[in-house]
Amino acid sequence: MQAGEVEQFFQQNGAYRFARWGRPIVPVVFGVDDASLALVKGGIEAVVLLAGHKMAETDPELGANLLLFFLRDWDELTAVPGLSEMLGDVPSLVARLQARGANQYRTFRFDDGGAIKACFAFVRMDAALADLPAETVALGQAVHAILAWGEGAFAERPALVDAQGAAALHPEVAALIRAAYDPLLPNAAADASHALRLAARVL
Structure with a gap:
């Protein structure tokens, strides 16, 4: 390359x-059953291992620093407590995502040195994603969260x-x-x- x-x-x-992570990754996953939860966390662990980075049980500043939300519809975001503190104007964001027909959205937070300190990822399980094996979706989300990739x-x-x-x-x-x-x-x-x-x- x-x-x-x-x-x-x-x-x-x-x-x-x-930008890459400057601290151990502590994932929390919402909106999936136990079987899918194991697959998502397994995907994250595999990519973190590949990177030679670390995971932890808790982040001393944030508790969890990689939050993944799986949704059926973007409107569900408006009902998540405290989400405006992470994302700002949630109704406006929902409107933009709906207008684009997006099925994924993620945003990063960075520390004073520019390293990733948190990632918030949201996945709307539309027909295209629902047709994929859960392992594929999980691995894809892990890849997208390991670095702050460009557009x-x-x-x-x-x-x-x-x-x-x-x-x-x-x-x-x-x-x-x-x-x-x-x-x-x-x-x-x-x-x-x-x-x-x-x-x-x-x-």
């Missing part, structure tokens, strides 16, 4: 912006591929995630020269 290709994964509004990160290269009937990370995406968590690299970067350092580590 060339530096220019790496750079495209982290383009935000025309600028390079890279068009997976336009040219999908995050997941079919591996003998089961979902697996695209090999180059997996290599990029591993490279992104190299301990010699910073948790956050806003200079595109960082993409050169990432590309040199993508094996």
